[in-house]
Amino acid sequence: MATSFLPEINTSGSLSQLHVIKEPSKEKKKAEQKNVTPRHKIISKQEINNYRYTFKHSMFLEMLQAGYQKSYCEIFALVKSQEEEREAKGPDSILWTSTLLKDQPDKLTTLKVYLCREEDASRKEDYPVMYAARHELAMYFEQTKDIWLVNYFYNSCIEIAKQIEDDDGLTYAEANRNIGMAYLREKEYGLAENHLITFYQLTKEKKSWVDEVTLINMYEDACEKLANLYTEMEKNVVVDKVEALNHLRNALMYAQETNNQELEAKSNYNLGKAYLNCSQASEAIKCLEVFDKICTTLYDVEGICDGCAALAQAYQEQKRTDLAIEQLERFIKVAEESASPERISRACRAMGNIHQELGNFEIATKYFKQSYDQIKNQNSQLNGEIKSEFGIAKAHSLLYSFIPIVEIINRENQELLTDWKNKRSEKFETKE
Numbered sequence: 001m002a003t004s005f006l007p008e009i010n011t012s013g014s015l016s017q018l019h020v021i022k023e024p025s026k027e028k029k030k031a032e033q034k035n036v037t038p039r040h041k042i043i044s045k046q047e048i049n050n051y052r053y054t055f056k057h058s059m060f061l062e063m064l065q066a067g068y069q070k071s072y073c074e075i076f077a078l079v080k081s082q083e084e085e086r087e088a089k090g091p092d093s094i095l096w097t098s099t100l101l102k103d104q105p106d107k108l109t110t111l112k113v114y115l116c117r118e119e120d121a122s123r124k125e126d127y128p129v130m131y132a133a134r135h136e137l138a139m140y141f142e143q144t145k146d147i148w149l150v151n152y153f154y155n156s157c158i159e160i161a162k163q164i165e166d167d168d169g170l171t172y173a174e175a176n177r178n179i180g181m182a183y184l185r186e187k188e189y190g191l192a193e194n195h196l197i198t199f200y201q202l203t204k205e206k207k208s209w210v211d212e213v214t215l216i217n218m219y220e221d222a223c224e225k226l227a228n229l230y231t232e233m234e235k236n237v238v239v240d241k242v243e244a245l246n247h248l249r250n251a252l253m254y255a256q257e258t259n260n261q262e263l264e265a266k267s268n269y270n271l272g273k274a275y276l277n278c279s280q281a282s283e284a285i286k287c288l289e290v291f292d293k294i295c296t297t298l299y300d301v302e303g304i305c306d307g308c309a310a311l312a313q314a315y316q317e318q319k320r321t322d323l324a325i326e327q328l329e330r331f332i333k334v335a336e337e338s339a340s341p342e343r344i345s346r347a348c349r350a351m352g353n354i355h356q357e358l359g360n361f362e363i364a365t366k367y368f369k370q371s372y373d374q375i376k377n378q379n380s381q382l383n384g385e386i387k388s389e390f391g392i393a394k395a396h397s398l399l400y401s402f403i404p405i406v407e408i409i410n411r412e413n414q415e416l417l418t419d420w421k422n423k424r425s426e427k428f429e430t431k432e
Contacts, residue, residue, distance in 0.1 A: 071115035154179040173202035265294035345374040361397035
């Protein structure tokens with residue numbers, strides 16, 4: 001009988017003895033699926049779009065889906081305007097090599113956050129929140145040096161600030177100050193002047209207003225900013241001397257309304273120097289005396305020295321030489337007390353110049369030498385200038401004994417001149 005390799009089937013057994021495989025329940029299937037880690041992560045449609053499109057495109061889609069159409073339109077317009085400006089200026093402009101706004105995700109995200117916040121507030125007509133959102137954007141772009149966006153958002157703050165009626169115009173005043181200073185930094189003096197004058201007029205009616213951040217009185221702040229504006233305008237946009245005087249008079253007028261003595265002193269000094277340039281010595285002296293008085297009160301040594309030098313120049317123009325010398329003697333005294341070689345050199349040089357004009361060449365030589373000795377170890381152009389002045393004064397001091405010898409022609413004088421040229425002795429100075 002052949003051996004069978006297959007197991008015998010027990011047909012006589014009951015069905016209860018067979019192992020029946022049952023299908024797992026739905027609950028068990030779900031539990032098992034949760035415990036199984038998928039080989040590939042399932043990503044959403046939004047995540048697919050983020051990979052498929054640029055950051056700007058994805059952000060715009062997100063904003064539109066969330067219902068921020070106004071914010072979307074504003075950012076889109078800003079991006080487009082920059083692109084158009086870039087194309088208009090061409091490859092030679094800085095914009096051509098700069099990274100555009102559309103390619104800077106951090107800036108786009110910041111714009112989205114604050115403009116969407118402003119749009120939410122606009123639906124409630126919450127103007128302070130709207131203003132705050134745009135003000136934050138302006139300050140953010142000040143940090144990133146995007147001046148065109150700074151000006152854009154500060155300008156838009158103006159329009160929103162007009163709608164705020166429960167603060168007596170405080171926010172509107174602040175908005176004018178901000179855009180005025182932004183224009184000043186860009187040297188747009190006409191626009192800066194208009195906004196800062198508005199700021200001044202609003203704060204003049206409410207002199208008790210104080211800036212919440214800096215705790216500075218806003219009226220005094222307006223006066224200081226206008227004084228600095230007109231001083232800068234005198235330096236950069238002046239056409240003639242009359243216009244320069246007008247700007248500096250305005251600067252002094254606003255400086256006098258502040259409690260800032262340093263600013264008032266500086267404005268008086270600038271106006272005094274301008275009067276000197278216009279040959280108005282009397283007016284110059286009035287301003288310079290105020291400057292000197294304030295500097296003396298503040299113990300401002302540099303200011304006192306500048307004042308003495310300018311007053312001496314004004315008195316000299318009036319032919320009041322005694323008063324001019326008196327001011328320069330005071331200049332030398334203050335400079336020596338401060339132990340500053342530069343100040344002493346300046347003072348002695350000024351004294352040397354005035355004595356040179358008076359024909360006191362020996363005295364002038366002495367002061368020019370003292371001036372040179374103070375800074376002779378410094379490597380500057382000033383050294384050469386003072387050395388030349390010293391040489392000129394020295395030559396003039398020899399004239400009184402040298403000229404008669406040249407004028408009287410005889411053998412003795414000729415030998416004397418020949419000997420002097422050979423030895424370069426100081427016999428003419430000794431004779432005198």
